[in-house]
Every structure is written in structure tokens, then in C-alpha cells.
Amino acid sequence: MANVDSIAVAPTGSDPAPRSDQAPQPPDGSGRAPAARVRALVAAAPVLLTDGAVVAFALWTVLYHLAFLFGLAPSTTFLIWIGGCLVALGGSLWWRRRGRASAAAGRVREAVEGAAPAYPRPLLALVLGAGTVAAVTAGLTTVDDGVGEGIPWWIPGGFGALAAAGAMFLVRRRWLATPAGDAPAAAATPLSSAYALIVAVLAAISGLFFARNSVDDAFFLGKSVWVAERDEVPLRDFLFTDGVAPAMNSQPPVPSIEVFYGAFAHVFNLHAASATWYIVTPVMSVVAVLALWRLVQRWAPRRAVLAFTVAVAYLYLVAGEDAALGTFHLTRLHQGKTMFVAAVVPLMWVYLTEWFDSRSRRALILVAALSIVATGLSTTSAIVLPLLVGGAVFAMMLVGRWRDAILAGAAALVYPIGATIWSRLNAGPITENAAAAFYDAEVTYRRTILFGVLGVIGGLALWLGPLIARRRTPQLLVAGSTLAMSVLLFPGVLEALNSLTGIGVVLWRMPWMFALPAVIGILCTVDLPRLRVFGSAAIAAALVASFALFGTPMWSPKSYVTVHEQPVWKLPQQRKSIVFWMTRLDRPDGVVLAPSTLMHTAPMVTSRMRVVSPNDRYLPDYGIDSPFAQDRLKLVALANGKPELAPVPELAGAIERLNVTTICVYTSNQVARDLAPQLGFKQFATRGRPGAMTCFRRG
Template identity: 60%
Template sequence: MANVDSIAVAPADSDPTPGAEQATRPADSRALASRVRALVADAPALLTDGAVMAFALFTVLYHAAFLGDLRPSVTFRIWLVACVLLAVVALVRRRRRSAAATAPATTAAGEPSEPAVERPAVDRRLLIGVLVAAAVAAVSAGVAGTGVSLTWWIPAVAGLLAAVGGILLLRRAWLDGPVPNPAAPAPTAAQSTYALVISVLVGISSFFMARNTPDDVYYVGKSVWIAERDLVPLNDFLFSENVLPAMGSQPPIPSIEVFDGAFANVVGIHASSALWYVLLPIMAVLAALALWRLTHRWAPRRPVLAFTVAIAYLYLVAGGDAALGTFHLPRLHEGKGMFVSAVIPLMWLYLTEWFDNRSRRSLVLIVALSITAIGLTNTAAIILPMLVGAAGFAMLLVGRWKAAIVAAVAALAYPIGSLVVSRLLLGGMAAEGADDAFYNAASTYRRTLLFGVVGVISGLALWCGPLLARRRTPALLIAGATLALSVMFVPGVLELISALSGISVVLWRVPWLLALPTLIGLLCTVRVPAPTPALRRAAAGGVAVLLVAAFALFATPMWSPKSWVEVHERPTWKLPQQRQKIAFWIKELDRPEGMLLAPKVIMRTTPIVTSEVRVVLPRDFYLVEYDLNSQFAKDRLLLAGFADGVSAPAPAELAPALDRLDVGTICVYKGNQYARDTAPQLGYQEFAARKAPGAMICFRRVA
């Protein structure tokens, strides 16, 4: 009997029947599919948060490397090892959390459920007043730049009234209403897939659009210098060989150029190729994903539609030198472009998460992002305090003063501290060398928010944004940003800030604190009265179509020549191709020792090609750093005019300047007959010629 019993119970331990095996396989397949969907849904957050942590780590290592005098390539290798170790630790911790976590309650749609709450009563009179003031401000601000004689006081006062009324309305709703679950629904796999596809397409488009930016001679030229010499120049590298004092407006705090140069040095490719063929597409993907994450968090409904409109806005609204579209793909490789396109949306996202849940993870990400910001551009030390101050003020109004203080310290300690330390070690910061033209409130609005139809849309997004966003934290944070910018749009306020701080050179960038593309996208999420959900969705789609059509009809797209952008059929460097070829041609010549004198556009291109060819005038704009009345500046301007063919100085004027600057090679276009005739009289002989297009004659100094 014992044997019979043992046989009888055996199938209970292991059932080898085909039916049981077939039942197990679908369950395993469903579990695998569920994990894949969860990974896809989390992918935008994993990619952006991981990039923030990684670049913050490199920035800290770069700053610490000054203490040990480490070469950039060594710092980069240490960073790679540290990233691998941190990635392993993060993966292990993620798996442990996934194993320990319990599934949240979900609705039939698969999104975290939110308890039903009673909506607080709305002061309709105040709401109508805010909407009227917002409409007046938006229309008058947009019209003010179209030739209509209109005092700026009208949009300034109306905008201020709309901002004050909006933040008071939201404060009352916060304090009077029940507290709902602040967590926004997590993105679905389908939503994240759409965002990933759009972001990859944005990255691919970065290969083909090129904008020749004069600032590249510094930013890209520094990366080339670092890649070729494996050394960080603490002194001037454009006019001298790391000998003259560095530009006071460019302290060596940002790490982005060092990262690019070190990466190129370690991998063994040209720094410009590393930047434009490898790093720029990655930056473009990350910037688009950052925009998606903030839009999803702030949009009360239809986040995919809002994200689509925001992307369309960036592509279709460029042209102006300060429009946000010009700081996306055309300038994303410059640190300030990545700052406004990626850091600003992520900072608003992390602040929203912090004020919602006050988790340690959110605080760590705020700290890491602040380090990333100063690693991209010194502008972070100016814009971040405004952004964090606006958010903190909004939270103070509803009693979140502890959270506001903690967020301010987390977001500002490293950027401000690094700037103070660098100034103590390297001397006072000067304003020269930057765009020192001051723009008043009206001009500041028009430079970034533009004018005309697009200016009206931007104004509506600015002053109505708090009423369109998801309730509570997102709406209140937007209201704080709107109030801050509205105050600065009052005539005289920017002038006062300039006088007190001395930062007039970048005050035109104050609209950057807005995350404007997301606010533009929120316009299509307005709840349109309609009897059925299908009609409401159709109405929202109609609003989106109207917005995109307005951008297409009344703005200048990113790919237009009016945006100073060239569209190529293949991936290219972001330089005029003929100038690039000429610079490489000169580099390969058998030149004597000494500087190169060539037309200005060629001298501005050469440092992007190589640091081995030192030029007389990399960019005349930077001469203000060295006193325009000095012999140093006068010699360079004199010789540059001679090489350009715009002036004909006598040989008696040219010879001393050539000797003082140690010019070994002179290259001019064949059409510059005066230079061609004068060069032999100055002791130079012809030794190379280039055929058209871009025909040039080069002379070298006779020993």
C-alpha cells in the first residue's frame, strides 16, 4: 500500500502532461510582454535621467581634475569606468525594487487610479478677469512689434494683472480644495514608443541641417584644441598658444567642450566629427525626450498631441536669432542650446516631482541636473536662480516653504559655488566678449516670444498656461514662472536688474525660464465644450492643426536660409562646405612658422578644423576682451581688412603689423588684386594656388 500511495501522490509534485506545459507558456509569454512594455514605457525616463547623472559625474570629475592636473583623456577614462559601475549598481537596485514592489491599483485603462475629489469652487469673476487680461496682453504684445504704434505699457500691465490674478486663483483653489493624489498617470508603452520614434527622427534630422554660428570658433575650436593636445587651456587658445589671459566672460567652468575633446581624443576621431556626427544626434534625442517628459507631466489630457505641437513649434518657428527654434538643432551642440532645450524642461519636471512627493530620488536628480547645467553653460548661474526663485515663490504661497528652501539649495549650490570658486581663483568676471547689447522688455519679448501671429500665440501660452496645465503643482509652478517673467516685462525692471547685477549681456535670455514649447503644446489641451468625447478629441485636433498652420504660415522654419541654415543631402559639418575645404587645404600646405593671415571667414573656420594653424583674427568680436584701442587689436583689424580686400593700407603700415604678429603665411582670394600685388613687396612669395570655386593664392614669408 505504501508503494501505491507514493505513486498516487507523485503527479501532484510534477505534472508532465502537455496541457499543463501549454498553460505555463502563455503565462510566461504574458509576463515577458509585460516586462517589455514596462521597459518601453520607462525608456524616456531611463535615458534622460541616466544622461543627466552621467554628465553631472563627468562635470564633477573635470572640476576635480584641476586639483590633480589630470589630462582630459585620463578624466574621460575614469568617467567611463565610473559610469559602468554606477550602471551596474542602478540595475541591481532596480531589479530588487521591481521584485519587492506590489502592483498599484489601476483603472480599466491601465493607469494608476486617482481618488475622486470634489473640485473647489472657482471664482468666475476672477477667472474671466484673468482671461481678458491675458488676451489683451497677448494681442497687444504680438501687435507691438508689427509697426503698430502701441506703448509697451499696455501688454506689460495687462500681462502683470493676468499673472497676479492667475496665481491668486490657483492659490485659492489649492488652499480651499481637497488634496488629490498628485501623481500624474505614468506614460503608456504606446505613448513612450511615439516619443522615442519622434526623438530618433529629430536626431536623424540633425545630421542634415547646418547653421554657421560665429560662436563655434570658440566652442568647437576649444574642443578641437583639447582633442589635439589632450590639455585644457586655462588661458587664451584663439589668439595665442595658451599664453594670453583667457576671456573674462568665459571662465573654464563648462565641461561640454572638454567632454567632446576628450571623447574625440580617446576614440581617435576629429573633434568636430565627434561633435556633429556622434554627440549632436544623441543630444537631439535627449532634448526631444526631455520635452516629452515635461509635456506628459504637465498636460492634463492628450499629452501626445501637445508634444507633437511642441515639436512642430521648434521646427517651424526659427529665423530670429533668439527664437527657441534656433537654439534647438542648429545650436544644440553649443552648451547654451542644450541648456534651454533639455535642462530647462527637466528642471521643471524634477521640481514638479519634488514638490509632489518630496522623494530623495527627485532631490538627487535636481542636484545632478544643476551640475549638468553649469557644465553646459555659465548662463545656468543666471537663469537657474530665476527659475528656482519663481518655483519657490509659488510654493511659498501655499505653505511649502521647507520644500522650496531645500529645492533652492539643491538646484543652486553647485552652479553658484563653482562660479564663485572660479572667480576667486581666476579673478573677476568681465562682461566683454559676450553680446553686450542691452535689450529692454519689449525687445526681449520679441527676440524669443516673437511678434505678429506667433507672438500672440506665445503670449496666450504664457499668460493662459497656468489655467491649462494639470491641477495643483504643475499649474502653480507655471503661474510662478509667468508672474516672474511678467514682472520683468514691466518697463524699467530689466534695466534695474542690469544696474544692480551687471549681467545685462544675457538678460535677453530671461524668457528661457518658461519651458515655452511645452506651454505652446498645452494650448491644444484646452477642454472644448462638446457633447461627446469624440467631438472633444476632434476639437482638440482642430486646435492643434490651427496652431501648426499658424507656425507654418507666419513664422520662419528651421530649415530656411533666413534662419542661416543650409540643408544638405548627406551628413555634414555645420560649416559652409567651401570654407571647410579651403581650411583643410591650407592646413596641408608646406607653410613656414608663424601665423596665418587670410580672409576673416577662413580664419574663423580654421580653428574648427585644426589648432595647428594659428590665425591672426579668429573673430573680431572677441577683440573687446583685449582693448580695441590697443596695438594688439589695431594690428589684427588692419591686416584682416587687407586680406578681405575691404581696405588698401600702404606697405609701410602693413610691414610693422606683420612683423609684430609674426605672420608666416598670407592667403587671399584671387580677386583681391591689391593684396596679390602688395604681398611680394612685403617680403612674401607665392607658393600655392587653389582653383575655383574658392580660388586662392597663398604667399609665404621669405627667410
């Protein structure tokens, strides 16, 4: 690592290189050969696809929010959105024909960094040493079997803060001593862009065969199913009471992604689950992978393709843990929060890099558009986005770029913060969930950046990444992100934030601000003396081998994923079959009681069959000790065959109050089968194995 201040000199020549994320485009009327135009289009494709997706979804989110004012149906909003996209596309083509779009002159070449001022060796050694100690102790503080417990968190927390502060000082010093434009990023080439496109398409195809069950889909996809079947946005509770109870104040109607799925399905007469998982999610997978490519290509000092390959391998091979970043990718990209961490975070770093590099008005507009996208994807954006942007803004202020930093901060934060304030004014403060878990810095690190060898690798990326990334803007932004992360991981900081804000249940997501997969990939680009490409290849091989040996792959059952021979809905297929069977029964009007796993699945199949408790985790929003929640929990225990059942009179009262008219239980649940007649129900339907069921209806 002592060579981090020794970087290869760029080849000289008269041909300027384009910005890394704005590949050369053929000027209109230039008469270029078709082959040259195709190569230019392929080189530009990752930029065109990702930027186009950002603008399109930002437009949808704005229209969705405006639709509240005019009372528009989702299908109407969707048709207006299609028209708006066509107008935007036509305007973009016209702009290019007028020659006002930036077109890079000259041939595409590989741009690498030239000589730069050397770091002071004593301080460099201090940062490298402190960062290494922080990474090793953080990764080995706790491992799966408990070995390694006992290292106080102040050791990695303290050394990490020291490394982050030292790296910021070094990077700032180099920035101020390096002329602007002296560290160009590698230009996009047709070959590298084609490789990224192929990887993105293959990733999207592979994701079709992965099924990862998530209880949160009862809400997220259940909302899409409601919109698809009824063509209306549910502004009151749609899970438990069919619009009778107020909406959960922890789930305001600010995100637009679920309504987009439902509106798309309604307009094209598709089932919302099929539209989401078979059509929209593969497109989102392509965008997410290309977003990762763009960030790696923008930040890597050299060998971006190799770094990108390592980053993709990390996502595929390091999953398993419920909060690991590999689980927030292909297997559940349909969830807005997952698309936020997989695509919005890397693209925000790309746009901020371009803005601070070039002060391009286009980049600032894309920053603002992406902040609208983040708002439309998840309420998590209102927490993570300020942390991400805050680290970048602070870093740029340290080098005197106050105006640019303030403009970027305003562009990135005005819309999500405004939407959050609006939702809180209308829905009230978030109800405190006493059952929600709070994770301190140590557990947050272990859940997201992981532990053991993988935790050490993640720590090296976190605390040494600023010294490895391409210098000037990328180094400065990585350093700002590292400093912000290190402050948050310092002992006691998360506890203080939790006590001040009451949002401890989501504070474990704050590492999402750091583009970990991209920086881990960039680790292999460190320039080893006399080894060059062979050294990078060796590091890349060692990293991928570590992922394979110590990680749990995305397709493993330990990652809660099943792999199928054909594209499937992302839920257990037997549960899906049983719920569809239940919908075809001759049931009386009213509410259905079934095992929890089936009630979690029911909203993803239809909004027309209301069940007792689609997701018990949302009951605290209505008061866990209230009759609303307790009646449901008593009946869920009955349907699940739990021994600690409430007395028959209490069960009968809950059935009456909730208007339960149908009970379907697994045939093996003898307790429920025996109690059903005592509760006034008669058997009327059975289903054979696998998944044998017995159903009763009110007599």
C-alpha cells in the same frame, strides 16, 4: 476659455496609477511574460534615458572639476568617467534586484483630473481679459515691416503683470482647496512612450542633415579640437596666441561639455568635429526631445501626445530669428547653452514637479544632479537657473511649502552659484564689452517669444498657461514662472538689472526660464464643452497652421541653415574644404592671415594652424583699443579686402608683431594681392574655383 475650471472626471477603479514620469517597471523575479516586460521597458524608456543622461553628465562635470586639483589629462578623466558610469549602472541594477526601486503596481491607465473648486468668475474674467490684452499688444507692438509700432510697452507689460498676479491668486486658491493627490498626471504607456522615442530618433536623424554656421563655434568647438589634438585643457588663450595670452575672463573653464567632446575624440582617435556632430549631438537630440515629452506629459491635463506633437512642430516650424527657440535646438545642440535651454530647462521643471508632488528623495537628488549638468553646459545657467528656480520656490512658499521650497532651491543653486563664485575669484570680474548689445523688455520679447501672430500665441501661452496646465503642482509652477517672467518684462526692470549687474549682454536669455514650447503645446488641451477631442484637434491644427504660415522653418536658409543630402559638419562645406587645403600647404612656422570666414573655420579643423583672428567678437576681452586687438583688426580688413585699409607701414608693423608668415586671400581680392609683395611676401600656392585662393609666404 471660460471652461478652464471645468475638467473631466477621472474614471474610478482600484488600480493606482504610477507617477507620470516613472513608468511601471517589472519587479525582479515576478515571472512576467517577456512581452509584458518589453512593454514596461518601452514605457519607462524616456525616464531611464533622460535620468541616466543627467546622472552620467553630472558625474563627468564633477570629475572634470576635480581633475583641476589633480592635474589629470582629459583622456584620463574620460576613462575614469566610463568606469564611474559602469559602477553607477551596476549599482542601479543591484538596487532594483533588491526590490528597493519604486515599482508601480497595477495596470497603466490614463489618469485625468477630477472635479475641482470653480474659479470666482469675476476674477477669472479679469485674468483672461488681462492676459489676452497683454498677449495681443505684446505680439503686435512691432512687426517685421514696422506696422504696429507705437503701442507703448507699458500696456503689455502692465496687463501681463496684472494677469500673472491674478493667475497666481487663482491657482493658489485652487491648490489650497484641492486635496493632495487629487490631480494625477497621465501615466506613461508603452504606446505614448514609443511615439516619443520614435519622434526623438527621427529628430536626431534629421539634425544630421542640417548645417547652421555659428561664429561661436570657433571658441566652443575650437576648444574641443585643442583637447582632442593635445589632450590638455587650455587654461590660457588658445584662440589667438597658443597659450601666451591669459584666457578670456568672459569664458571661464567652468563648462565641461567642450572638454567632453575633445576627450571622447582623443580616446577613440576621432576628429573632434566628427565626434561632436556625428556621434554625441544625435544622442543629445534624443535626450532633448524626450525631455520635452516628459514635461508635456507631466504638465498636460489630458491628451499629452497631441500637445507634444504641437510642441515639436513649434520647434521645427518657428525658427528664423537668431534668438528664436527653434534655432536653439537641433541645428546647434552641440553648444552647451543650447542643450541647456532645450533639455535642462524642461527637465528641471519635471524634477521640481515631482519633488513638490511627492517629496521624493530621488527627485531632489535629480534636481541637484541637473544643476551640475547645467553648470557643465554653460555659464548661462548661473543667470537663468536662479530665475527659473526662484519662480518655483516663490510659488511653493505661497502655499506654505517653505521647507520643500528651500530644499529645492538649495539643491538647484548651490553648485552653479559656487562654480560661478570660484571662477570670478580666479578670473576676476567680467570685462565690460562696450560693443555688446542690451535689449530692453520689448525687444527681448520680440527676439525670443517673437511678434505678430506667433508673438500673440507665445503671449497666450505665457499669461494664460497657468489656467490650462494640470492643476496643483504644474499650475502652481507655471504660475510662478509666469509671474517671474512678467516682473522681468515690466518696463524698466531689465534696465535696472543691467545697471546693477552689468550682464545686459545676456539678459535677453531670461525667457529661457519659461518652458515656452511645452506650454504652447498644452494650449491645445483646453477643454471645450461638448467638443472634447475634436476641439483639441481643431486647436492643435490651428496652432500648427499658424506656425507654418507665419513662422520660418528650421530648414530654411532664412534660419541660417543649409540642408544636405548626407550628414555634414555644421559649417559651410566650401570653407571647410579651403581650410583643409590650407593645412596641407608647405607653410613656414608662424601665424596665418586669411579672410574672416576662413579664420572662423580654422579652429574647428585644427589647433595646429594658428590664425590672426578666429573671432573678432572676443577681442574686447583684451581691450578693443589695445595693440593686441587693433593689429588684428587692421590685418583682418586687409584679408577681407575692405577699402578702409591702414597705411602700409602700420600693416607691416602688425605683421611683424603678430609673426604673420602666411597670407591666403580670395583671388578676387586684388588689393591684398597687390599689397602682399610690398609687405615682403611671395606667392607660393593657388587654388582653383570654387573658392579660388592665392597664398603668399614671407620672402
